[in-house]
Amino acid sequence: MPDQIKRLLVAFAIFIAIFLLARFLLIPASFGELGHFRADAMDDIAAYHPQHAGREACKECHDDVVEELSYGSHSTLACEGCHGPALKHAMYSASADPGNYPDSLKLRRPVERETCARCHDLNPSRVKFKADSTDISMVRMVNVNEHNHFIYEETNELIRCVECHYSHSP
Numbered sequence: 001m002p003d004q005i006k007r008l009l010v011a012f013a014i015f016i017a018i019f020l021l022a023r024f025l026l027i028p029a030s031f032g033e034l035g036h037f038r039a040d041a042m043d044d045i046a047a048y049h050p051q052h053a054g055r056e057a058c059k060e061c062h063d064d065v066v067e068e069l070s071y072g073s074h075s076t077l078a079c080e081g082c083h084g085p086a087l088k089h090a091m092y093s094a095s096a097d098p099g100n101y102p103d104s105l106k107l108r109r110p111v112e113r114e115t116c117a118r119c120h121d122l123n124p125s126r127v128k129f130k131a132d133s134t135d136i137s138m139v140r141m142v143n144v145n146e147h148n149h150f151i152y153e154e155t156n157e158l159i160r161c162v163e164c165h166y167s168h169s170p
């Protein structure tokens with residue numbers, strides 16, 4: 001065998017050894033046990049604590065709002081889509097003293113224009129709403145930088161969407 005081929009084979013052997021070593025060190029122990037993924041990932045994900053309570057959970061104390069929301073064009077939205085994850089808020093039983101919610105469990109009123117812009121701002125990649133549509137995947141879009149873009153002189157703040165639209169039934 002010519003010398004240069006021998007050297008090439010040695011170089012290959014070294015590369016393959018490095019590859020096998022790296023593979024051995026880098027692949028997580030539980031990889032492949034259940035399929036082409038890390039089996040431990042199941043336990044990791046199962047260990048996450050739930051953050052959302054769901055609309056049913058709000059009924060107990062805010063049945064008026066739940067009902068209000070069910071009539072208007074926002075009827076399909078989740079409360080927590082606007083108000084944020086609320087499991088802890090909903091689990092806290094304040095029936096004895098409703099005024100006594102710990103600050104860390106209070107929810108805010110998301111009155112910023114950004115709350116509404118998230119779904120309603122012009123997005124050329126989204127299907128345009130058709131007048132007679134019942135398809136809830138289509139959302140009416142406005143140009144948030146133009147639609148009623150008034151600034152209050154006293155506070156220098158932009159008018160909020162909720163001054164004209166009632167968020168629970170817009």
Ligand code: HEC
Nearest residue numbers: 053057058060061079086090092093094098099101107108
């Ligand atoms: C066990 C009763 C209870 C449940 C269940 C509950 N809330 Fe509340 N919520 C309250 C009370 C009491 C307050 C007033 C707390 C405070 O600010 O002192 C409040 C306040 C709020 C506020 C702030 C209102 C304001 O005036 O600023 C929002 C928003 C809210 N809740 C949303 C929700 C949502 C969404 C759910 C369901 C995921 C929910 N709540 C479930 C009792 C409850």
Ligand code: HEC
Nearest residue numbers: 055058062065066069074077078079082109110111162167
């Ligand atoms: C589209 C976003 C959106 C959704 C969906 C939504 N909210 Fe609200 N909510 C708001 C905003 C914005 C305000 C503040 C309105 C204001 O101050 O003018 C508010 C105010 C409130 C308040 C304060 C008092 C009141 O009645 O106005 C409560 C309580 C509340 N929401 C609970 C809920 C619950 C419960 C749900 C689900 C059934 C829900 N919200 C769904 C945006 C939303």
Ligand code: HEC
Nearest residue numbers: 073077081115116118119136138139140161162165167170
């Ligand atoms: C999570 C997405 C989402 C958010 C956030 C949201 N909306 Fe909507 N909105 C919708 C959907 C879905 C509809 C129903 C389809 C439509 O009419 O565009 C709708 C409908 C509307 C309509 C049309 C009402 C009608 O029947 O003519 C207005 C106005 C509106 N929303 C205003 C607001 C305002 C103001 C906010 C902020 C407080 C807001 N939306 C936040 C999804 C959203």
Ligand code: HEC
Nearest residue numbers: 113116117120140141142144147148159160161163164165
């Ligand atoms: C000064 C009052 C006012 C403010 C503030 C306002 N709107 Fe409107 N909005 C209206 C009126 C009136 C209409 C119906 C006439 C029209 O289409 O312009 C409307 C229509 C809409 C529609 C339905 C458009 C359609 O194609 O039918 C959406 C969605 C909407 N507004 C979202 C918003 C959002 C999001 C904000 C905040 C970024 C906002 N609005 C702020 C008064 C207001």
